[in-house]
Amino acid sequence: MQPIISIQNISKSYGPIKALNNVSFDVPEGSVFGVLGPNGSGKTTLLAIIMDVLQSDGGSYSWLGGIPPDAARRQIGCLLETPNFYHYMSAYDNLAVSAALKRKGMDDRLRVLEIVGLTERKDSKFQSYSLGMKQRLAIGAALLDSPKVLVLDEPTNGLDPNGIAEIRELILDLNKQGITIIIASHLLDEIEKVCTHVAILKRGNLLLNGPVNEVLISEDQIEIMATDMILLENTVREMQGVKKVNKTEQTLQITCNEGITTAHINEFCLNRGIVLSHLSLRKKSLETKFMELTNQ
Amino acid sequence: MFDLLQIEWLKVKKYNTFWIISVLFLILIALTNHFIISGIMNAGAKGVSVLGADYSFSNVWNKVCYITKVFSGLLSVIIIILTTNEFQFRTNRQNIIDGWKREQFFHAKWGVVIVLSLVITLYAVLQGIFFGLSGGSSFADIGNNFINVLYVFILTLNYFGLALTLSLFLKRSGMVIIIFLLYSYIVELLLNQFLSAKLHLTLGYYLPMDSSANLLPVSKVEPMSSMVINSAYSTQALIFVSIFWIGAYYIIGRIKMIKSDW
Incomplete structure (x- = not known):
């Protein structure tokens, strides 16, 4: 065409x-x-x-x-x-x-x-x-x-x-x-x-x-919290399919491969004795992507 | 060209400012002609009349065309307003966006210049016929000095063309009106004086506006003035130079319109 x-x-x-x-x-x-x-x-x-x-x-x-x-x-x-x-x-x-x-x-x-x-x-x-x-x-x-x-x-x-x-x-x-x-x-x-x-x-x-x-492939982020944040960070870094872990003041923001859901994260942490006090999925907006691109 | 003028007509037909200014000018031109041809307005003092009431066609054409010349500088303001409005409203851009070529916008404005020149010329013709016949002149004498009507057309094309060109370059109505009027009433006079008095050149007669203005000199209304004003130019040369200036405005304006950002 x-x-x-x-x-x-x-x-x-x-x-x-x-x-x-x-x-x-x-x-x-x-x-x-x-x-x-x-x-x-x-x-x-x-x-x-x-x-x-x-x-x-x-x-x-x-x-x-x-x-x-x-x-x-x-x-x-x-x-x-x-x-x-x-x-x-x-x-x-x-x-x-x-x-x-x-x-x-x-x-x-x-x-x-x-x-x-x-x-x-x-x-x-x-x-x-x-x-x-x-x-x-x-x-x-x-x-x-x-x-x-x-x-x-x-x-x-x-x-x-x-x-x-x-x-x-x-x-x-x-x-x-x-x-x-x-x-x-x-x-x-x-x-x-x-x-x-x-x-x-x-x-x-x-x-x-x-x-x-x-x-503008939307790389969704999963946000998690637990009582012991250091243990949590070390644990999720071991999980297959996790591409990136960002530490913020109170939470960890995880970028995963396609197919990894909040349920997988929750199950993985529970299996290692970590109870998550916060778990949420954050869709990456065009604005975030745009800011990333234009601020480079 | 007819299509372009149809669109220009859509733009002006509801423009009250245009109609008010135009009608005002037409009334004033007619009144001035009436006052001069009928002898109400006169040159001379203490009962001595230089002009006198003269309704012969040779006199009527001289006077009507000279008065039209006097008003043409001011009439150019109409062209300036119609053109600079486009830049002020940014409708020049919208005309292009909606499908005109840049040349078409430019030619539409020249179309307005030509139509307004024709209207003013026709108005001079109508007044000449009216004043001539109403004063008792014979229709058979109508051709005496009728050539002045052609000079009016050349002069208005020249003046309006210059007004258009300045508008295309400067774009702001106030600035264009002031520069145009200063140039036409002051700058050319100074240049003319400088060229003739200081350099002893006759070039001053051929300046952009003077080249046409000298086709209708003041001696048309005050024959005695020709005794003190030395006219060292030929009418043919003035016509040729006037047409040269009109062509120059067209070429300069066209290049500007095609090459520049809008």
Whole structure:
């Protein structure tokens, strides 16, 4: 299956600052592709380059099998950085400009306004909108005429918790309909809930990319305590399948091979006369993994 | 180009500031013309009239086109506002994201420049016909000095093109308006004086805005002024240089739009 976009060796500098350094990856069709990275890692710069808002210093990209970039952009719904609309125009009229630029009909405007909950305010001027409403309108504009691809840069900016949950549901729903979604965000919790693939950037360098379940293998940790912590540590270190034992202030955190469960640990300790006073399984979050990767 | 202009129309048709400024200008231009052609506004004192009320077409075209020139510098503010709005609202980026090529954005703005120049020129034509006929001139004489209308079109293209180019480079409306007005009313005058008085060169006549402004000199409304102002240039040369400047704005602006980050 040909990728939705193939990015090859894209570089970009702002004076002495290297914003992107030979970044290459493909976005598979039908994926929810997360572009992650700490502030200043180059996420928005990368998205701005593939939308032709910024010029790269080197490298290339190819949308939808290599069709002309402007034709590709007309099939893409994109929210980049901030909602960009004419302040003196209503939401409804602003969507008319967006639709005309995309060479689409005007009939879809009410549908997208309904999706983003702005039907009642459709005739209000954009300048009278709150930040959250502006963000919703930008998402609505991106949804005009059911695009093949959605590119969303921090789509939950300015939204309240309900709004964030709604956007998450919307993304999952659109993806089920076959729309590929490229999403840049620093809200790792949100990304973790929706993404099938990720690319992680740090200071313009691509650290890794691929399917979430391959590149971010979740190494669960088991946390244990006993009266005699020294004996406990020496004992679990002898157990087969235990890869790593970390000592914290009060507990031991154990990283095990696949197949080792809390029951195995409990049984092993009991067989050696140790009664555990605490035993719990801690799922490693994307955030922990992300911090490990970007702090290296 | 028609498709691009249709989208530009969507942008301006609900823009009250644009309509208020435009209507205000159109009224003021017509009023000024009426005052001068009918002799209400005059040059001279103590009952001596230099201008006088003259409704012959040769006089009407001279005056209408000269007054249009005077207002064209201020009218350029409309182009500046329409262009810098795009940068202020960052809709220039959104236009590209939604599917325009960078050249299309640039050409759309030039489309606005051309349409506004045509509208101003047409407005001058309508006023000329109105004032000429209402003063009793014969329609058969309408062609006398009608060439001035062509000069108005060249001049507005030149002024609006310069306003557009400055807007594309500087992006902030306040700064562009101040720089444009300072340049058009002060800097060119100083440069002109320096080139002619100090260096004894005629280059001053061919500066970006003066090249077109000199197509419609003040002698169009005050014939006596030609006795004291030495005009050492040819109309053909002024037309050629004006077109050169318009071409230069287009090329410089296009390179800027295609090569730079938005």
